[in-house]
Amino acid sequence: MRCDDDIDALLRLALAGGPAAPRRGLLERFASAAAACRAGPDAWRIAGLDADQAQALRQPDRAALARARAWLAAPGRHLLGWHDPDYPPQLRRTPNPPPALFVAGEPARLWHPGIAVVGSRAPTPGGREHAREFAHAFAASGLAVVSGLAAGIDTAAHEGALEAGGLTVAVLGTGPDVAYPRANAGLLERIAASGVVVSEHPPGTGPHRGHFPSRNRILAGLALGTVVVEAALRSGALITARLAAEAGREVFALPGSIRNPLARGCHRLIRDGAALIEGPGEAIDALAAQAAELATDLRARLCAPISPSQGNDAAPAADPPPADPDHQTLWNALGHDPTGMDELVARTGLTAAAVSSMLLLMELEGRVASRHGRYFRSR
Known part of the structure; x- marks a missing residue:
């Protein structure tokens, strides 16, 4: 089976099961999941994969692979690898994080x-x-x-x-x-x-x-x-x-x-x-101080321009700084009445992933609130 597609390669690594550390090691050593799979049995053995894992990489369970591909084909479903910059930073800092995560949602x-x-x-x-x-x-x-x-x-x-x-x-x-x-x-x-x-x-x-x-x-x-x-x-x-x-x-x-x-x-x-x-x-x-630190990490990841609010009692600014046009577009699309994700995507012309990431940051900073999956400017 060819291993040119990165998602398919990551699926094969996920389906291989067994100890997580060797599979993480492969993703750290090679530029992509596809490169890790193409590296071959010698590289897998050096990384610490056992015989069962190596066999699963060579000959993955075709039914399981097809089932996973079908699941991922539906909207809102993702496979997040250890090498992905969006891998959750809190989980990354733990002793034995998984090499890949199946995620339903953003x-x-x-x-x-x-x-x-x-x-x-x-x-x-x-x-x-x-x-x-x-x-x-x-x-x-x-x-x-x-x-x-x-x-x-x-x-x-x-x-x-x-x-x-x-x-x-x-x-x-x-x-x-x-x-x-x-x-x-x-x-x-x-x-x-x-x-x-x-x-x-x-x-x-x-x-x-x-x-x-x-x-x-x-x-x-x-x-x-x-x-x-x-x-x-x-x-x-x-x-x-x-x-x-x-x-x-x-x-x-x-x-x-x-x-x-x-x-x-x-x-x-x-x-x-x-x-x-x-x-x-x-x-x-x-947990307040740690939550603020994580919000800072997210701002750095998204390179977002919005300044943090000054506490729960401070009134939010009328508008976020306009340095980033996409953030300004989203802010302009938000109102004081709850608005669903699909409507915000339609109003802004941005992708759902981009809108979701920016909304998350705005929530962390206290500028946006959500209720039952709908978003509005905080009062």
């Missing part, structure tokens, strides 16, 4: 400052309510809410963010098109339409026990901090918290009753150094 939104909300799949009613309330507050404050689409706390967190009209990111341990549990298929569609769905696994990949602990490193890596709402002493949420701490991220835990077994994991985290929080504002304040 990849630039993975740069958005976010906070992970995780916990038990079978929470108490109070835990579920806390997850929804905290996620709603985080989303309303401008933070993305990152979670894993699992039952229980994850579901409540995603729903709370969507109810606030904010951004939520679902990190899956399945393919990007496979909801787990199946009952969350509708929620997955809603997130793909207005937020972002991310997976390192190709389309069609079903649930496997080993994928979920691995998924948690992406979840923790995309977020500035992780909030654990309820967790038993042996739970995936504690794995996520540990991975967040190892990546140098903040870890927060909600205290609970000493008689609640789902509070014991949180209490252990607090004893081990996690920050005890009783309200969402405590986490928002703790």
